[in-house]
Amino acid sequence: MAAGDRPSRLPRRLERVLRWAMPLGLVLVVLGLWELGVRWHDTPHYILPGPVLVARTLVADWHTLYPSLLVTLRVTFSALAVAVVGGVGLAVLFTLSRWIELSLFPFAVILQVTPIIAIAPLILIYVENTHLALLICAWIVAFFPILSNTTLGLNSADHNLVDLFRLYKASRWQMLRFLRLPSAMPYFLGGLRIAGGLALIGAIVAEFAAGTAGTGSGLAYRILEASYRLNIPRMFAALFLISMAGILIFLALTLLSHLLLRKWHESAVKRDG
């Protein structure tokens, strides 16, 4: 389409810059107003610290916050990895056998609909290893979106293509490998993006329930600890790290999804005009 057809639109490059600059600018404005408000009213930092103080605390307490961040991330990623393997594996089993699906799907739903905060104390009682208990909690919430999305994807292969595979006497394995798995890819990746955020939430919630002290404790414990000591700036710093981790996980998984689908799937294909 000729450029003359849409004179009202912004030039492409400017549009691209603005897409980043606008939200970033807004964040800066909000932070600025926050800092100004806190200074103007002389708000005590144990009620609401300004962003500058939070940033300073983040740097000063980095030696305690960073190891905690690593602990939380380790739980999150292990849970996500297990959820991917388990979710995709079970979804494949479901498509291979209707009976397995009918028997197991209700359990998956029960796990999904029961709030994790309600099961976490039980899991912490039954599983002695706290790290493992946290991992199980994070896994429970991350697992379902991957399972249900992948199952949906495996079953939504084009039925004409299924016929074509049957015409050429494709084995079950070939049908899975060349047709069902690629068809399920966009669905799986959609589930993975949801699961990434949920795994982090699951890990944090479980840590709150555990409330363990000592070495090897995650960011949620730092928040609990800071709240007992009324160290609100540190609470905010830990909170900031959790949000950043969540955003980065989401962005990384979005990028992964884009890279895998950009050649063919409608959701990732760039359109002109």
Next chain:
Amino acid sequence: MRADTPSGATADALLELRGVSKTFPNGTVALDGLDLDVGRHELLCMLGPSGCGKSTALRLIAGLGEASAGRLAWPNGGSAGDIGFVFQEPTLMPWATVFDNVHLPLRLQGRGRRRAGEAVREALALVGLDDFAGAYPRELSGGMRMRVSIARALVTRPRLLLMDEPFAAVDEITRHRLNHDLLDLWQGQGWTVVFVTHSVYEAVFLASRVVVMSARPGRIVAGFEIAEPYPRDDAFRLSESYLHYCRQASAALQQAVG
């Protein structure tokens, strides 16, 4: 023109259908006593109203389903394995390149990229898409996607090519071009083609023989040869004899819908 006997039976039949019926589990009777011979090297067009069981017949021939009654025989040997199928839609895998889409039937037979490479390129050359091996389906026009679909059906060098209203979804100019190309290919390669369509004009232009099916439950109610020489070009579309055959086919179709 009513044909109660199998119409146009040839001694050199590739495939015989005798009294083939198909009733679906929901009680729909799609086919009722279908008799049909498909001669070697013929381009047979099955013409019929929508929902008359044309596609069902094609699927039975392809082995995608069991007939409820009657039998299907390959008198001179061969089997459902020697079949290429072109669907109404291009039915391509969107995540795979043109090359990989055409490669699929050979890959399912255990022939890897390298061993199948030449056959795939040959099939692509036949449909004039040599330069698009690396393209993805979404980058192609509707007509080109259909060509890929045809190349995929040809890559195994099938003895019988089944086409289920393949050009129904493309625009008229593209359809005419694809019709011409199909005729060229058919003449050059000596295949047997069963082509299902609901268009009288397309059937008469393409076919060496036309059979007309009744409304559901489908049976063959008429059949006639199109005794016009190939190659057929656009001049044929304007000729008296073309019109004559079209009238004949329309009348038969009218009666079939009756």
